Amino acid sequence: MTTDTATGAGGKGLAVGTLGLAGSVVIGLASTAPVYSLVATLGFVVMAVGAQAPIAFIVAFLPMLFIAAAYQELNRQIPDCGTTFTWATKAFGPRVGWMGGWGVAVAGIVVLANLAQIGGIYLWLMLGQDALAENTAVVTATGVVFIALMCWVSYRGLEIGERLQNILLGVQYLALALFVIFVIYRIATGEAPATEHFSWQWFNPFAFADYSGFIEAVLLALFIYWGWDTCLALNEETKDPQRIPGRAAIISTAILLITYVGVTVAAMAYAGVGTDGLGLGNEANADDVFLALKDDVMGPLAIVLVIAVLVSAVSSTQTTILPTARGTLAMATYKALPRRFQTVHPRFRTPSFSTLMMGVVACVYYVGMTVISDNILQDSILSLGLAIAFYYGITGFACVWYFRKELTTSPRNLFLKGILPLLGALMLTYAFVQSAIDMWQPDYGYTELLGIGGTFVMGIGSLVVGAVLMVVWSFFADARPFFAGESLNRETPVLVPEEPETYQRSIDGGLM
Template sequence: MSTDTAPATGGKGLAVGTLGLAGSVVIGLASTAPVYSLVATLGWVVMAVGGQAPIAFIIAFIPMLFIAAAYQELNREVPDCGTTFTWAAKAFGPRVGWMGGWGVAVAGMVVLANLAQIGGIYFWLILGQEELAENTAVVTATGVVFIALMCWVSYRGLEIGERLQVVLLGLQYLALVLFVIYVIYRISTGQAPAEEHFSWQWFNPFAFEDYSGFIEAVLLALFIYWGWDTCLALNEETKDPKRIPGQAAIISTTILLVTYVGVTVAAMAYAGVGDEGIGLGNEANAEDVFLALKDVVMGPMAIVLVIAVMVSAVSSTQTTILPTARGTLSMATYRALPKRFKTVHPQFNTPSFSTLMMGVVASVYYVGMTFVSENILADSIASLGLAIAFYYGITGFACVWYFRSSLTSSTRNLFLRGIFPLIGAVLLTYAFVQSAIDMWDVDYGYSTIFGIGGTFVVGVGALAIGAVLMVVWSFFAEAKPYFAGESLNRDTPVLVPDEPETYPRSVDGGLS
């Protein structure tokens, strides 16, 4: 994009035609933070299901793929940057749509705090300052700086963010490829401590010994895949908004499946799943399996893996801001939020106020939780799967209901608009309910609130707060057109003007 030519803009003021397929895939992958996701999740998954970790990741991929199909189909029909918010409102009405948008915002806010913390820790580890990496105040301040920097990148425009993500994602995959190569070398030279370097039993879906552990592993795996939908939130800024974002979602999730299963098998082949030493089942290694493996596997090249973890966290910080800011922009455009949130920068064509507000809210939450209770912060991160399952599930159901009249028109529509999204939504709903039940137990997380598990209180409470805010906002005069089903309903054009003079009214208030 040249500096002397203003980009074309769409109905909401965003820069259209900025991303191609490759750029969309890069952002979809970067949003999941592949290296960091493995660091934060692999150990816990192995602790939950042992040697069945690879098949757990494959099973968790199924609802992700089915929901990606729902995203693709809905985006073909309604390429709006509000994604879940817009689609759910068109399918089920304003209140379900509002809660879907809230679910996206909650997930983004919570994960930003965690990403910032990881980025802060690894920044000082790279510099060899282990004491500072363990200093809560220093790490928190560094994390807030990272949030601010990534907000600035997002504020300045999508194109600069895309170029940055190409470099950062390349570094992540370079580190993962080197890790796998070193593992193969260690095994081939007899230097791997694992007793079993490979077993087809790792891929046996009937070998799970503990049902609760299986559900826990699947929910953890949902987190590891989460983020690919960022490329859908950028649909209005993509060259072919009805086609490319959906394709990018399918490609991204497939690449992630290969990445996660491949690296998991390599780590298990080298270290095994034991609960002692560098075994992946050792709770002492669960929070960061690569920290335990990097030196013994990669030797002097271990620093590459450390850098990749920090890069992964910082990279995802920026891409997490993107969909949330555009979601709140869309909500404000349709009067579901105060009009200030729909402010678009006249030069950079980005949702300026929404981007800055996302950074401020995430920073305040991160700092507050860190100094009030690090245990509650940890529990909020553990509850993240609830918010993810919540809004992904809503999207799946919205797809089926929105396209219900066309499901029998072709085999393609029946599966891609009906059967697959419905199965994905049902599976995610079940995961949500079962996980909420498990999280009620005081032994599930790190804190207890009101005599029940802190993870449950934080996870379900965050969604409940959204319901309260929705009710409060509905009493404001500015919100009346939205909650009356006037500013957004099934018949509303996708790219509505910033200040529409009239709204096309749906005869059934948006419930058709």
């Protein structure tokens, strides 16, 4: 097998051979912030589809699995840290590739603001300072500190980040395991308020009562799966760049499916989906299901869930910085961004300038949106699914088009390089379009801007801003090689590290 690469001892200068399969899986899982994702999403999914929440999470998993296959196949051929940017440029040209890279950046910046806010709130809740947890200025300042600290960790090197994530992810899964154990105990002792503790109807894909609610739930569920692709952005720093990242992506998404469905079933079994009291369908509980349930379910150990949400937000803050920093590094390497973004720290072997800029832009965005209106910040977070569906969809289509001449050479290629990525891309495209239509309505989200939904303005507006920046950059002399299709096209090799000797034999022997 051949790869579309030009190898060099250092590639782009990143730390070669740092991550193994386990480390990649941990970072892929940590990037999704499992505990926080459930906290932020579960209530709204139940409000949208009621008792069909478990099957909604399963349905949303399918496009993630299909797109993970696209990532795996493209990464085997082109193990470049630019991921969507690099692959889409090779498949469709510089402008589609640039917008794919912008989609990754937008999603990262918006979610960093969200994670910082949650981290700020939960730190003070953990310390028993409820008044400070409701103080916008204090929470914002605390969130900025979290972003700065996690930027420092990312700046100092991937190894320290990996060690930190092992601990933080362990705390999250310990908390979720304790939650499920306590739910089982409460049900066994007759203390659970729900009248129905389990039903196979929860898994019936034909029981959705409202079509728009189903689409809304699936888009919300896409958010909680999002993040596993971080392990692909670290491909140049793994011990086996062509195989480990793709495998880690598949493993991560499978573990997330089990986690989300399992915890959702446990929460429904305990609280039910009613609209009163502890019911998951109660709008008052939607913003934070665990905060509503923690005392009744876990009693004195309720603080464990608070700590887990804090840890989840902080953990994902660090891992969210990683893919965007490496994406902008790759874009600069191929002249799609100013060369300063290409800077790699000579000692830590990290994309130093890109990492710092990611932190600065995220802080400015977070503080700016908070000062303007917290409701606008919340609408930008609600619109996050558009950016996710946008760049995941581009990746799926890029896989099909890039490998189009190989699809008929074997059943494996047909399915993994063609059918599955295409299905995933089509599903995400539909979710994008339908969600944009729904978000257009003035009553969608928290604000109304220009007579339409603020969520639509923030979501589509962020992509339009990217298109404008792309046009502006294209007029600079340094950008000409990229937009002329010279620095990166289907035929040009990509700059990746030389294959370490530890796995050269397995590469020569053929891949799965």
